[in-house]
Amino acid sequence: MAYEETGPMRDRLLSKLAAGNVINGDEMPVDVATIGSVVHYSIDGNKVERRTLALPEIARPTGQFISVVTPVGLSLLGRRAGETFEVAIADGGSLAITLAAVEFQPEAEARRRSSSPDDDGPEAA
8 A cells, every 4th residue: 555645744745855856876975865774863962863764664663764754754855964954843843953974875885786796686695
């Protein structure tokens, strides 16, 4: 079953999609947060957290993932390491978020694997 956002995040999702630039994964800078990226970020200058940006059907409340259909998850998507930005929250306030690092990015990993002559993929294990 496909996920359909019908709640208050719908307009934010549509706005993010409309503002986004579609580029080939080969061209994605390694420090940009994409779906599947492992990111390190802080909220309002507090402790840095490590999470994987995930689609809602993958994100689980284990503390390992952050869904891209939450205000924080969506705001991280497409940001570059080192950026600090504000995100509005449901109570009318806002959070200052700093993307400290992109530890892993699927597009960068795909480029690394495709350029490595010794990597036979998971079948070689």
